[in-house]
Amino acid sequence: MATGLDGSASEADLDARHAEKMRKKKAARDKIMATKTIEKGLLIVHTGKGKGKSTAGFGMVFRSLGHGHKVGVVQFVKGRLDTGERKALERFSDLVTVKRMGEGFTWETQDRQRDIAAAREAWDVAKEMIRSREHRLVLCDELNIVLRYDYLPIEEVVDFLRDEKPEGVHVVITGRNAKDELIEIADLVTDMTQVKHPFRSGVKPQEGIEF
Amino acid sequence: MATGLDGSASEADLDARHAEKMRKKKAARDKIMATKTIEKGLLIVHTGKGKGKSTAGFGMVFRSLGHGHKVGVVQFVKGRLDTGERKALERFSDLVTVKRMGEGFTWETQDRQRDIAAAREAWDVAKEMIRSREHRLVLCDELNIVLRYDYLPIEEVVDFLRDEKPEGVHVVITGRNAKDELIEIADLVTDMTQVKHPFRSGVKPQEGIEF
Structure with a gap:
């Protein structure tokens, strides 16, 4: 191989x-992707x-x-801090149905029975x-929060998603502390791991970033 | 405290x-949030x-x-698999400017010089x-990929973001293998950690999910 003076x-x-490496990478990737033939509605957890x-x-x-x-x-527990998404979705009112059930985070309502009723209605x-x-x-935005507080029985949610979700429908469930039972039946699970957070340096929640 | 027969x-x-616990949680949270007073454009890395x-x-x-x-x-290396986002952004053509610079992933082009030129143009x-x-x-979608292959010098990108980014502008950079130098100057960094992926069970990339 030709090398420079140094x-x-x-x-x-x-x-x-590079070209040779990429050719091999593409060939390997194409071979793998050819084995991916199943199309189905996924259960996705963030x-x-x-x-x-x-x-x-x-x-x-x-x-x-x-x-x-x-x-x-369906927003299970979001409160006021979701205005950006809601306004953006308004431009798709021909395609999207939005239900906001929660009255805020649970530390805002401080009323367990009202939270349980709201969770049931949203579910x-x-x-x-x-x-x-x-x-x-x-x-199902923030459904994990509701499950974590046992406002809905995890067994009921898992049974429904496993047995009654139609094959062609994707379901996305978000919220920290996803229960093991849910992760077990999910197709795709991503853990958003915090590496650095600006609140630590005194930065406040900002329009377009947090809400 | 009253307990049942069991x-x-x-x-x-x-x-x-629950009410007492949530009252304390809200008080603690309100106190913390009151210290968050800084508003500034963030450098965010996914x-x-x-x-x-x-x-x-x-x-x-x-x-x-x-x-x-x-x-x-600015999409640095995305190829054909981004049709959903592009079509959704069309409803906001009054507000958004989109530049697609990459001709595909690097294993598709297999041409290092063309990739370097495209990266420079996108940057x-x-x-x-x-x-x-x-x-x-x-x-800056997938900028990390370009940096990982050294198509752009990391020093140049870091210097610009640190010294020339206006205070009020948020910059979001995505892509796996973010360089340490970038993480060092970022305000908010999240590592999307794979827990479960459906490709493993033969499921193919699907419209609305992968693209």
Whole structure:
């Protein structure tokens, strides 16, 4: 192999090696992807302490809406800090159905019975959206929070998703502390892991970032 | 405390304890949030092997658009698999500027010099978007990939973001293998950690999920 005066490979060598490496990578990737033939509605969970769980959930909602799919959104416990998403979804009112059930985070209401009733109502709406097959994707935003507080029995939610979710419907569930039972039956699980957070340096929640 | 015949706490007790716990939680949270007073444009990085990096990036774009902010999007290496986002963004053509620079992933082009030229062109567009102060948020989608292959010098990118990014502009950078130098200067970093992925069970990339 040709090398420069300093013993390093020339640009042309780097280019040639790169092309060969990428050719192999593409061949390997194409071979793997050829084995991926199943199309089915997925159960997707975004959990973890980092940011991006609901944000990626809404990202999937917009991606699906971009394809012209009908989408359902049920917000289980979000309060006032969701104005950006709500306003953006208004431009897709022909395709999206949004139900906001929660009255805020649980430390805002401080009323367990009201929270339980709101969770039950939201879950009934979500089940109906999923069962109806009218929506290609249903986002159950912050459902994990409700499950963590046992406002809904995890067994009931798992049984429904495993046995009654139609094959063609994607369901996305967000919120930290996802229960093991849910992770067990999910197809795709991502843990948003916090590496650095600006609140630590005194930065406040800002429009377009947190809400 | 009153307990049932089986020794368990009554529902009323649970409710009272819950209210007290949540009252304390709200007080603690309010106190913490009162110390968060700084408003500034953030440098946000989504990295890691899991799904949701670009998706959460686009989620932030839509959230910002919902607020009526102008937003810039530069896609550094995405190929054909981004149709959903692109079509959804068309409904916000009054607010968003999108530049697609990459011709595909690097294993598709297999041409290092073309990739380097495309990366340079995309970075020039991104810099101009950030510097102009016309956009409240600029998404540099998959910039980490370009940096990982050294198609752009990390020092140049870090110097620009640290010294030339206007105070009021949020910049979101996505892609796996974020360089340490970038994480070092970022305000908010999330690692999307893969827990479960459906490709493993033969499921193919699907419309609305992967693209």
